[in-house]
Amino acid sequence: MEKILTYIAGLMFGVGVSLGGMANPAKVQNFFDVFGIWDPSLAFVMGGAVLITAPGYWLVFRRGKPLFASGFSVPTNRTIDVKLIGGSAVFGIGWGIAGFCPGASIPVTATLNPDVLIFTGAMIAGIFTAKGLMAWSASRNLQADQA
Numbered sequence: 001m002e003k004i005l006t007y008i009a010g011l012m013f014g015v016g017v018s019l020g021g022m023a024n025p026a027k028v029q030n031f032f033d034v035f036g037i038w039d040p041s042l043a044f045v046m047g048g049a050v051l052i053t054a055p056g057y058w059l060v061f062r063r064g065k066p067l068f069a070s071g072f073s074v075p076t077n078r079t080i081d082v083k084l085i086g087g088s089a090v091f092g093i094g095w096g097i098a099g100f101c102p103g104a105s106i107p108v109t110a111t112l113n114p115d116v117l118i119f120t121g122a123m124i125a126g127i128f129t130a131k132g133l134m135a136w137s138a139s140r141n142l143q144a145d146q147a
Contacts, residue, residue, distance in 0.1 A: 002068045014107030020045035023108045025099025025115070032096045094123075 021027040021041060030039035065071050095101050098119045100108070105120045 005067075010107075013103075014110075016049075017104045017107055020049075022101060022104040023111075028095065028099040028101070 017023050022045065027039060028042065030037050031042040033039075060066070061072070091102070098115075100116065100119050102123050105116055105123065108116045109120050
């Protein structure tokens with residue numbers, strides 16, 4: 001049942017991304033072009049998502065625990081550091097240049113559009129590169145601490 005619900009949630013996300021215009025890079029880029037051909041419609045998509053999601057979170061957290069786990073996995077780190085700011089900047093710059101939000105690019109790969117495939121492939125390569133660099137950095141720091 002868990003896998004079926006996961007599939008349904010992913011399908012709903014993909015349909016919502018497509019219907020909301022988030023799969024259209026020109027629409028996304030026009031949203032960021034506030035001094036040119038500005039298209040504010042994505043603000044309504046995002047606002048609508050927040051209006052639906054906020055009560056959903058409220059209802060789910062009132063349950064005390066998820067349906068398929070012993071507890072909620074909620075991030076506890078509230079530190080604003082270079083890693084957070086740098087990652088946010090890279091996310092925003094990539095979204096503005098390519099016109100694809102990383103999450104939205106995943107369902108759009110089904111179109112086999114070369115631009116989407118290149119973006120998503122580069123994004124996945126970047127994720128693995130960042131993880132590798134963080135592991136390498138952590139091992140260097142550990143070695144330095146032991147010396």
